């Protein structure tokens with residue numbers, strides 16, 4: 001929500017897509033609607049790229065010595081995987097600091113653990129078992145929040161003034177929590 005409110009033009013594109021799809025349906029967004037919302041999917045991917053909720057994954061341990069791209073990782077070494085930095089690597093992402101959901105409309109990069117440039121849920125046998133649930137919840141919640149409401153920032157703050165800095169811990173949070181009021185559309 002913070003990135004969408006911070007980028008009102010992207011919010012409008014995502015909202016228009018949801019409203020168009022839902023205009024002839026009586027229900028709220030359902031799981032079955034997600035495949036028909038490519039821009040919303042791109043918004044969720046872009047948000048997880050820039051703000052992975054578990055920025056270093058959960059610590060792993062090497063079970064034997066392993067050589068990776070010229071680096072020796074010794075047996076028993078604790079491994080923190082910095083997905084936050086991977087999501088902002090200029091060698092991988094064009095304008096990495098920018099919130100550009102469009103980048104995911106042209107490529108088939110997904111967060112299901114097969115595309116190693118985007119692994120906010122981890123990868124391999126310890127990949128997040130809640131991935132499918134999170135995938136459904138994120139699309140349905142964000143889709144519904146933008147479909148039904150417009151958002152106003154506290155104290156007449158302007159969208160560009162939102163402090164997007166983050167606080168690092170096991171999970172990543174906004175340094176200054178977002179305060180926005182919903183208005184029914």
Ligand code: HEM
Pocket residue numbers: 052053054057058059120121122123125126127128129130131133134
């Ligand atoms: C946006 C939402 C979520 C994100 C980004 C996320 C991310 C992660 C990450 C990065 C890991 C560690 C993977 C690794 O070390 O390689 C993890 C593990 C785990 N997640 Fe999630 N998660 C989310 C939602 C959920 C939900 C909704 C559930 C449960 C309903 C869940 C349950 C778990 C459990 C049980 C583990 C430990 C798995 C293990 O160590 O074998 N997560 N998650």
